[in-house]
Amino acid sequence: MRTAVVTGGASGLGAATAQRLRADGVTVITLDLAGEADYAIDVTDDSxxxxVADEVGPVDILVNSAGIVxxxxxxxxxTSDQWNRVLNVNVGxxxxxxxxxxxxxVERGWGRVVNFASMAGKDGNPNLSIYSASKAAVIALTKSAGKELATTGVLVNAIAPAVFATPMNKDTAPDVLAHITNLIPMKRVGRPEEVAELVTWLTSDSLSFSTGxxxxxxxGRATY
Structure with missing residues (x-):
């Protein structure tokens, strides 16, 4: 049986991912500062x-869903404080x-990492420059790590969701939310379980020749 750590696992895409992995028999440990998580910790707190790492033992799967808009x-x-806060959580x-x-x-020779980026990190959303920049950074670090670890058995990939029905988007200004939803050819927001299905594949043995x-x-929003 494999063990997964899901950050931001108490709500939204992280919670949907945790639920889906558990359905496949994976032992899931959730980390989150809000809601009911197995560990209420700040993902920027190294100590x-x-x-947590010492307590839970070997971890095979890491899903980085924790983030702020x-x-x-x-x-x-x-302001600089706003930039530092978002970059510290989303990238740091x-x-x-x-x-x-x-x-x-790496030591055990098998692992799967999925980092949650965003379409904002590819396209850049107006009035969300900090969030967009942070998610572009997640894409770049995923590509770097994927190359560094390519021969270790640890595969590192990212997903770039468009707008999804999650608590995170409740704080997004209605005009901004309307703008980015209108960019989606399907003319609807995504469902968390749709992301969870993609993450399930990316964290499985079925994935073998994709990293970074x-x-x-x-x-349908993606154009490249």
Missing amino acids: ALKL GPNLPLLET GTVATMRAFVPGM AVYDISG
Whole structure:
């Protein structure tokens, strides 16, 4: 039986992913600061992550779903504190969890990492410059890590969702949400379980010749 760590696993896409993996018999440990998670920790806290890693033992799968949207503001109205906060969680948190759990995967010769990026990281959403930049960084670090670990048995990929029906988007300004939903040819937001199905494949033995890749799940929005 394999063990997975899912960050942001108490709600939204993370919760749907945790539920789907459990349905396949995977032991899932959820990390989140809000809601009911197995460990209520900040993914940017290296010390807390080390304690979790030591306590849960070998981890085969890491799904980095934890993230924040940040302010809905024009770029020129954003502040350094806002940039630091979003980048610290969305990028720094992803890096921190990989540093905590991936070395054991490398040692054992098998592992799967899925980092949640966003279509915003490819297209850039207006008035979401910080979030967009942070998700572009997640894409780049996934590509770098995928290349670095390509011969270790640990595969690192990212997914780039468009808009999904999750609590995260409740804080998105209605006009921004309407704009990015209108970009989707299917003219609807995605369902969390649709992302969970993609993650299930990306964390399985069925995946064997893909690493450092970005998988769009966007209702047709993706153009490259």
